[in-house]
Amino acid sequence: MNIKILDTTLRDGEQTPGVSLTAKEKFRIANKLDEIGIDYIEAGSAITSEGERESIKGITSQGFNAEILSFSRPLNVDIDYCLDCDVDGVNLVVPTSDLHINDKLKTTREDLLDLSNNAVDYCKDHGLIVELSAEDASRSDIDFLRNVYVNAIDHGADRICVCDTVGILTPDSSFELFSKLNDIEVPVACHCHNDFGLAVANTLSAIKGGASEIHTTINGIGERAGNTSFEESVVSIDRLFSQFSTNVKINEIYDVSKLVARLTGVYIQPNKAIVGENAFAHESGIHSDGIIKNSATYEPMTPELVGRKRKFVIGKHMGTHGLNSRLKELGLDVNEDQLQQICCDIKELADKGKTVTDVDLQVIADNVLEINHEDRIKLDELTIVSGNKVMPTASVKITVDEDEILNAGVGLGPVDAAINALKTLDIFNDIDLIEYHVDAITGGTDAFIDVIIKLQKEDKVVSARGTEADIINASVKAYIAGVNRLLRD
Structure with missing residues (x-):
């Protein structure tokens, strides 16, 4: 059975x-969602603002394969705005719990039913696809909930959705609720929230109970604790439910996850x-050894399935198999005794609470392998x-192969100026700074600064770090250390 995905990252997310996403950012996300095979995209809520409507229009004008919807209340003014945006359909949200009907809308069940039916009629009269979502369905009287759905279908609703608006379902109660509705003659969707951390589990139980469509957001973003996680749900369906499938290109899941994280600023x-x-x-060590022999020993899926790569982390728990694999990636061949010594040195460093980086590993390995080298470039003076x-x-004064060199540079800031003063010298030619990262190790204005950079020369990439209370000194020392490594290699 094929499970349809309605993604609501652009609305609920x-x-x-x-x-707050711009029209351009919304378009980029919608374009990626369509590209990876999402069936329905809820592009926003047309009633919200003029800017929101422009965003939705920008998406509907592209001729995507996905069905494009807008959120709508059961009001003609909302529906008219949806029509202005040229959407394919509406996610028509109708509250069905007595709590919402009585306390929020100050109305009755009978009037709510009429409101719902009239809204469906208005949508269908104007050629819209209708998915009727019962808000707070999980706290609604089941007989009234069914009555709302049956009436909506009689008036032309194409799909219906059960919303667990405050995330109170459990996997058992979710299965039971959807089992009671699995005789509904149109597709039944599930929309869960993650207030108790059960959104994905409840969604999977809903599928087992008869749901044929699920609502998700990328990375599970949304109000409060968020919505059902798209990536967790889709991969679970693919790997754990052999009788179900989706249209999603699973190997592109990581790409869309990172895109949404960058554009929303909600990091993973x-x-x-x-x-x-x-x-x-x-x-x-036990895991790394097993992974190298057969990845299935400690991975329920290969990282490549979702567009990822496996990595072995350097630390005190690392064993020699994972360490040897990492050393080979760095181009270092060691014998058994050397491998054991490097492993012991790493554990000693990690026991002090230090994060062991590739640069640290390189230094440790160099010492064990007794690779002695003299840096070609040394920093003598730096003035800003x-x-x-x-x-x-x-202005910088450096010693290169025992020759003193003075140089100066300007930049957008003091760090930029210092690096520019070095980059214009011949020995730094063809070396590109491809990554620059700064962390404050301690608190306060006198905090130690950890600068980590990546440099590239042709096809060789190295990392280097500098730690100082002065960010400019730390940056320059990291840069020179990285260049010295490239020149040695």
């Missing part, structure tokens, strides 16, 4: 506190299933002039 927790940075990372009305200027 955008209701995440602090998230490292241990998040499927798309978290640690989802396919291994440090434990910067101020409110002064273009940041840096």
